[in-house]
Amino acid sequence: MTYTLPALNYSYDALEPYIDAKTMEIHHTKHHQTYIDKLNTAIANTERADKSLVELLQSIDILPSDIKAAVKNHWWGHRNHSFFWKVLVPTGSQPSAALEKAIVASFGSMTTFKERFMVSALSVFGSWWTRLVKDRDELIIKNTSNQDNPLMLGEKAILGIDLREHAYYLKSQNRRSEYVENIWNVINWAQVEENLNSKR
Numbered sequence: 001m002t003y004t005l006p007a008l009n010y011s012y013d014a015l016e017p018y019i020d021a022k023t024m025e026i027h028h029t030k031h032h033q034t035y036i037d038k039l040n041t042a043i044a045n046t047e048r049a050d051k052s053l054v055e056l057l058q059s060i061d062i063l064p065s066d067i068k069a070a071v072k073n074h075w076w077g078h079r080n081h082s083f084f085w086k087v088l089v090p091t092g093s094q095p096s097a098a099l100e101k102a103i104v105a106s107f108g109s110m111t112t113f114k115e116r117f118m119v120s121a122l123s124v125f126g127s128w129w130t131r132l133v134k135d136r137d138e139l140i141i142k143n144t145s146n147q148d149n150p151l152m153l154g155e156k157a158i159l160g161i162d163l164r165e166h167a168y169y170l171k172s173q174n175r176r177s178e179y180v181e182n183i184w185n186v187i188n189w190a191q192v193e194e195n196l197n198s199k200r
């Protein structure tokens, strides 16, 4: 099969003023599209080309070594971005009482959770994603590099924020903290809760 760019559930300008329309358009149509194009190129003319995304991942260890790294990076690049678009929503979403309770149980308060998320987002040089992750019965904050995903370690991401400069540079330039502070206004908490309660 050939992978295609998933449509967003909102327009490029829907997250203004917190994330600008130009950034959303370039991030979606250029950066995300490039992962898909490179994934399609990597699997073209292999017997894996007809596999679904999940089947492809499950069989990654038996892929020919010359395409394994490309499939891994671009498959996760595609999946991580698809996940990211869904945890964003035009302003107004609030965490439910149940979700807030789960976050407070692990962090003490929503304020502490956001403070620790910010520290994590700012602390690791070259970090590409900061995530809220379910690890057994606990929620933790975790940074990963490249397009690595906590699922590789058996953990489940329930909220992930893209920290590469292309996610915020047009609006915030070097001010990553401004981007992270702004993003709380457009988090889709209903989706985060769905992720928390999903099987994987």
Ligand code: MN3
Pocket: 027, 031, 081, 162, 164, 166, 167
């Ligand atoms: Mn990105």
